[in-house]
Amino acid sequence: MIDIRFHAMPGGRRIACRFTPAAPEKAGGPALVFLPGYMSDMAGGKACAVFDWAREHGRACLLLDYSGCGESSGDFADGTLSRWREEVLALVEVHCPGPVIFIGSSMGGWLMLLCALALPAGKRAGLIGIAPAPDFTTWGRSEEDKARLAGGETVHDDNPYGPEPTPTHPGFWADGQANLLLGSEIPLDCPVRLLHGQGDPDVPWAISLELSRRLRSADVQVTLIKDGDHRLSRDADIALLLRTIAALVSEAN
Secondary structure, three states: OOOOEEEEOHHHOEEEEEEEOOOHHHOOOOEEEEEOOOOOOOOOHHHHHHHHHHHHOOOOEEEEOOOOOOOOOOOHHHOOHHHHHHHHHHHHHHHOOOOEEEEEEOHHHHHHHHHHHHOOHHHEEEEEEEOOOOOHHHHOOOHHHHHHHHOOOOEEEOOOOOOOOEEEOHHHHHHHHOOOOOOOOEOOOOOEEEEEEOOOOOOOOHHHHHHHHHEOOOOEEEEEEOOOOOOOOOHHHHHHHHHHHHHHHHHHO
16 A cells, blocks of 8 residues: 555645556646545545556556545535635646646546646646536526525435535535536547446446537547446546556557
């Protein structure tokens, strides 16, 4: 296990991360940056599989926990896409001087788009979305929930992945509404690969199709897994993810 490091952010946040550098002969290749989903962290199965693959193949890889998640400091209730984007970009600046491939799972797929848009075009080697969920503060919420959130109330949902209900805090929701992407062209031109299960109960696979339509890039591929769920963490799903990473890394070199 690579030791966890901590990066100090303004205001005292300490962001936990793991980083493995590229082998000398592959130092010019893109670094992989894995972005977990909502209330997830870098200890998840997909993140660890990507990190292990990178180490085995001599590729640089960065994992991190957003503030309020995992090993990082902070209160989850303070978390927003803008706040977490700031943290991701700070760690990318420290650890990844060259091009990067963002790999975003669920909410991380929204965050990867926001992070990519904040970087110079030459630094964007590619994007891989796993059940990406851009704009889920809009299509994922009822009008009643939106009214409650707009009024400053936290909304709790049943959590199929754990014993505690999943909270959506009004600050996160409001920030999400300020960072919507699917209503217009998304000016990214790098290669994009989207993986989505057609049995996903949380993020409709049509979101990946809409995202592919909105991206300006001509190099966008959507892979639908007919029996795939939201997590796409079965052995076969992770094998597909690693093949997708290997192909995109090869194309970027």
